[in-house]
Amino acid sequence: MNLVLAQTPPEGPPSPLARVMEALRFIWAHRPEELAAMLGIIVLLAFVSRVPVSYNLLNLVARWRTAALTALAFTAVVGLLVVMLAFVNGMHRLTVTSGQPGNVLIMSDGAIDEAFSNLATADVPDIENQAGILRDDENKPLVSRETYLIANMPTPNPPPGRPKRRFLQVRGVDDPARSAIVHGRKLIDGGRWFSDAGVSELPDAGPNDAPAIEVLLGGGIAREMGNDRWPDEAQRGRNPDRLETGDTFMLNNRTWLVVGVFESTGSAYDSEIWAKQSLVGKMFGKENYTTLAARTAGPKEAQTLRDFLVKDYTKSKLAAFVETKYFENLSETNTQFLIASIFVTVFTAIGGIFGVMNTMFAAISQRTKDIGVLRLLGFKRWQILVSFLLESLVLALVGGLLGCAAGSLFDGAEANSVVSSSQGGGKFVVLKITVDLAVLSSGMLLALMMGFLGGLVPSLSAMRLTALDALR
Amino acid sequence: MTFLRLIVDNIWRNPLRTILTSLGTMVMVLVVVMVLSILTFLSQTTTDKARNIKGIVTERWQLPSMMPLAYATSLKEGGPHEPGDIRIQPKDAMSWSFYGGSTDPDPKNRTMNTILFAFAQEPHTLLDMMDELDQLKGEDKAEFAKVVEKLAQNKKGLIVGKERLKMLGRQVGDTLKVYSFNYKEIDLEFDIVGTYPIPRYDLNASMRIDYLEDALDRWSREHKGQPHAMADKSLNLVWLRMNDRDTFNKVSQQILTNPEFSSPSVKLETASSAIGNFLEAYRDLIWGAKWLLAPAILFTLSLVIANSISISVRERRMEFAVLKVLGFRPWQILLMVLGEALLVGGLSGFVSAGGTYLFVNQALGGLQFRIGFFGAFLIADQAWWWGLAMGAGTAFAGSIGPAWSARTVRVADVFAKIA
Numbered sequence: 001m002n003l004v005l006a007q008t009p010p011e012g013p014p015s016p017l018a019r020v021m022e023a024l025r026f027i028w029a030h031r032p033e034e035l036a037a038m039l040g041i042i043v044l045l046a047f048v049s050r051v052p053v054s055y056n057l058l059n060l061v062a063r064w065r066t067a068a069l070t071a072l073a074f075t076a077v078v079g080l081l082v083v084m085l086a087f088v089n090g091m092h093r094l095t096v097t098s099g100q101p102g103n104v105l106i107m108s109d110g111a112i113d114e115a116f117s118n119l120a121t122a123d124v125p126d127i128e129n130q131a132g133i134l135r136d137d138e139n140k141p142l143v144s145r146e147t148y149l150i151a152n153m154p155t156p157n158p159p160p161g162r163p164k165r166r167f168l169q170v171r172g173v174d175d176p177a178r179s180a181i182v183h184g185r186k187l188i189d190g191g192r193w194f195s196d197a198g199v200s201e202l203p204d205a206g207p208n209d210a211p212a213i214e215v216l217l218g219g220g221i222a223r224e225m226g227n228d229r230w231p232d233e234a235q236r237g238r239n240p241d242r243l244e245t246g247d248t249f250m251l252n253n254r255t256w257l258v259v260g261v262f263e264s265t266g267s268a269y270d271s272e273i274w275a276k277q278s279l280v281g282k283m284f285g286k287e288n289y290t291t292l293a294a295r296t297a298g299p300k301e302a303q304t305l306r307d308f309l310v311k312d313y314t315k316s317k318l319a320a321f322v323e324t325k326y327f328e329n330l331s332e333t334n335t336q337f338l339i340a341s342i343f344v345t346v347f348t349a350i351g352g353i354f355g356v357m358n359t360m361f362a363a364i365s366q367r368t369k370d371i372g373v374l375r376l377l378g379f380k381r382w383q384i385l386v387s388f389l390l391e392s393l394v395l396a397l398v399g400g401l402l403g404c405a406a407g408s409l410f411d412g413a414e415a416n417s418v419v420s421s422s423q424g425g426g427k428f429v430v431l432k433i434t435v436d437l438a439v440l441s442s443g444m445l446l447a448l449m450m451g452f453l454g455g456l457v458p459s460l461s462a463m464r465l466t467a468l469d470a471l472r
Numbered sequence: 473m474t475f476l477r478l479i480v481d482n483i484w485r486n487p488l489r490t491i492l493t494s495l496g497t498m499v500m501v502l503v504v505v506m507v508l509s510i511l512t513f514l515s516q517t518t519t520d521k522a523r524n525i526k527g528i529v530t531e532r533w534q535l536p537s538m539m540p541l542a543y544a545t546s547l548k549e550g551g552p553h554e555p556g557d558i559r560i561q562p563k564d565a566m567s568w569s570f571y572g573g574s575t576d577p578d579p580k581n582r583t584m585n586t587i588l589f590a591f592a593q594e595p596h597t598l599l600d601m602m603d604e605l606d607q608l609k610g611e612d613k614a615e616f617a618k619v620v621e622k623l624a625q626n627k628k629g630l631i632v633g634k635e636r637l638k639m640l641g642r643q644v645g646d647t648l649k650v651y652s653f654n655y656k657e658i659d660l661e662f663d664i665v666g667t668y669p670i671p672r673y674d675l676n677a678s679m680r681i682d683y684l685e686d687a688l689d690r691w692s693r694e695h696k697g698q699p700h701a702m703a704d705k706s707l708n709l710v711w712l713r714m715n716d717r718d719t720f721n722k723v724s725q726q727i728l729t730n731p732e733f734s735s736p737s738v739k740l741e742t743a744s745s746a747i748g749n750f751l752e753a754y755r756d757l758i759w760g761a762k763w764l765l766a767p768a769i770l771f772t773l774s775l776v777i778a779n780s781i782s783i784s785v786r787e788r789r790m791e792f793a794v795l796k797v798l799g800f801r802p803w804q805i806l807l808m809v810l811g812e813a814l815l816v817g818g819l820s821g822f823v824s825a826g827g828t829y830l831f832v833n834q835a836l837g838g839l840q841f842r843i844g845f846f847g848a849f850l851i852a853d854q855a856w857w858w859g860l861a862m863g864a865g866t867a868f869a870g871s872i873g874p875a876w877s878a879r880t881v882r883v884a885d886v887f888a889k890i891a
Contacts, residue, residue, distance in 0.1 A: 069778055069779040076775065084765075164745065167753070343503075344765065348499075354499075355779055358493065362489070415757075
């Protein structure tokens with residue numbers, strides 16, 4: 001997960017702020033390594049301290065209530081951080097995996113998002129035949145012609161307190177099979193592409209009923225819309241967890257028939273429904289294409305095509321984005337949530353640090369005689385410091401591990417959110433909360449930092465005790 | 473009184489521990505107060521009212537809502553088309569068109585510091601209908617009324633939120649040219665006549681709707697009578713204020729059944745419902761903040777206090793034994809320990825919440841955390857007693873166990889150990 005931070009200027013030496021941001025990015029990107037280093041240092045300290053670690057462990061056991069309360073505080077703070085970072089991680093993965101590296105999204109000039117784009121139909125054939133765009137076996141350009149719009153759909157059975165409408169992301173496409181190739185999507189077994197007409201008659205339709213609009217659902221929205229059903233209806237349905245091939249729903253006074261469900265890829269496209277462009281464009285008053293998604297050979301070729309269309313293509317003014325960069329730009333909300341998570345965690349951790357300090361100060365005040373004896377036995381001041389610091393770190397380690405375990409329970413859970421850019425574009429998405437090594441490392445690093453900072457001042461005070469003062 | 477003095481003296485027996493506990497309480501209460509303020513505001517905006525209801529008319533099936541400007545006149549009256557239909561008064565209606573653009577003509581140079589989104593509206597609606605601006609009183613209202621008057625006098629006038637002004641690098645009195653991205657070739661010059669007085673609109677701007685309408689007409693004249701592509705899509709929202717639910721239902725029915733509004737068809741929903749739809753995308757975040765984040769922080773806080781009090785009780789076993797010998801009853805000892813925790817927790821929570829309220833609202837002008845179209849959040853007025861309740865509540869929860877343990881100290885056991 002990368003922070004979307006200030007960019008260094010293209011020319012000239014980097015400013016101090018840019019250097020700081022670069023350092024932060026480096027630290028952020030290497031959390032597992034930092035955790036390994038910190039654990040290594042702790043083990044090393046345990047060896048060089050010479051004060052038996054068993055002394056500290058037995059004292060923790062003797063004061064098990066206080067130790068348990070302190071460790072639980074660590075558990076709560078670390079668990080919270082893990083869940084928040086896992087959410088942000090899920091958003092980040094979604095924006096990173098949503099795009100194909102060889103795709104270029106072509107929109108009208110000035111459009112920052114598909115929702116605001118309006119391509120002139122007359123321009124489309126010429127754009128599709130530009131050099132660099134791959135062709136299929138029939139020598140047709142691998143370009144998906146699309147109209148992206150957001151429909152306002154009444155939800156049939158909203159639970160109390162929940163909105164009665166949902167914003168449904170609809171993508172009108174001409175050729176679903178071609179579009180699926182361009183976007184790297186596959187149907188779950190049992191589904192099919194919608195027909196050329198994009199409609200079909202339902203078996204129980206009356207003579208005056210309009211035919212049902214055929215639609216393909218992303219995995220995420222299929223589950224979301226599946227929850228619209230009453231529980232017994234869902235149980236009786238083809239699939240209790242989601243809408244399935246053959247299910248129907250109502251939108252804009254028409255019946256829509258699900259003819260296929262895409263495999264979930266963890267991308268923003270999982271939250272969309274696809275239907276025939278000529279039908280949905282007319283139905284919702286957006287008859288022009290908003291987007292052409294063109295497949296090239298790879299990332300370099302995509303960048304070349306993008307640059308050509310933006311700078312050198314003269315027949316019309318266009319906006320073009322390499323698809324991976326387009327979705328990376330939708331990370332403003334990621335950054336916002338990450339900053340909020342860090343803010344909440346830092347303040348909560350500060351509170352936890354004060355709790356640890358309390359524990360350690362109390363422990364030291366009750367063991368001044370122990371400290372005096374240790375000094376008389378020849379243990380040096382720094383060894384006393386390390387000994388008490390290790391005690392604090394053991395508490396942190398135990399609490400941190402429990403917190404990571406608690407936070408990991410949320411791994412794989414689905415959540416709704418919005419990904420948006422700083423310039424106003426955005427998409428509603430269903431993401432998977434993702435706990436990975438980096439997130440767990442963050443949790444453990446936080447725990448160890450809290451243990452270190454909370455134990456440092458009391459340990460320093462223990463270190464400063466002379467043998468005589470301690471035994472007096 | 474003696475009891476209270478005893479409690480206060482006991483708190484300062486170990487000032488370091490008391491201060492650390494107090495600081496831990498303050499820091500965590502600060503975070504929870506901020507989170508609760510945001511959640512409370514969002515909850516208030518999405519709660520349906522029974523009276524003085526604001527409704528929003530939008531396109532029925534699509535987002536963004538884009539209706540013909542021709543709908544505006546009838547919609548602002550509530551869409552009456554039958555005898556006996558309700559007619560909404562002008563002071564209870566407001567139309568919005570969204571005009572967006574950049575101060576840099578090159579789309580490639582577009583950044584947050586060049587972008588501007590403005591509500592195109594009638595000036596009087598700023599004071600009559602805009603949320604929270606219509607609740608202004610006293611000097612704030614008088615000051616903003618002057619700004620609105622300047623907008624009414626100047627067709628090219630623009631009111632810009634403070635945060636947006638900063639991002640654009642402009643101030644009141646400057647001129648601004650905006651190159652539109654949703655109204656192609658309709659680039660407009662503005663005179664910045666003032667700002668909004670509240671942080672809710674810090675990222676927004678307001679311009680005159682007739683300025684946009686004139687520009688659309690001018691474009692059409694310059695293009696041989698051809699209407700601009702947005703001419704039939706320039707009305708985005710119509711706000712209506714109705715006295716009660718019955719009126720809302722009647723007006724809703726009027727609008728739904730009015731044949732004028734068939735292509736595109738429109739709907740009326742309460743403002744709270746419309747906002748709720750937008751916030752639905754954030755529902756899991758809001759759920760997490762309400763049921764995971766805030767409880768986890770309060771749990772941690774109660775652990776910190778529990779830890780502190782249990783250490784204190786363990787160190788004072790002899791003192792409790794002596795108090796019992798002196799005639800103090802167990803329940804008095806229980807109350808004493810609870811009292812210490814409640815005093816530290818309650819006072820710390822109160823001070824923290826109050827300090828947060830003053831600092832965030834006065835110094836920072838609100839929490840700058842964008843959710844949907846909400847730019848900044850103020851700390852709720854109830855924060856003062858939230859802090860007290862949270863501090864005292866977590867202190868009680870954390871100290872009841874140690875206090876009970878203090879109550880059950882046995883004199884014989886304590887003095888036997890000493891002997």
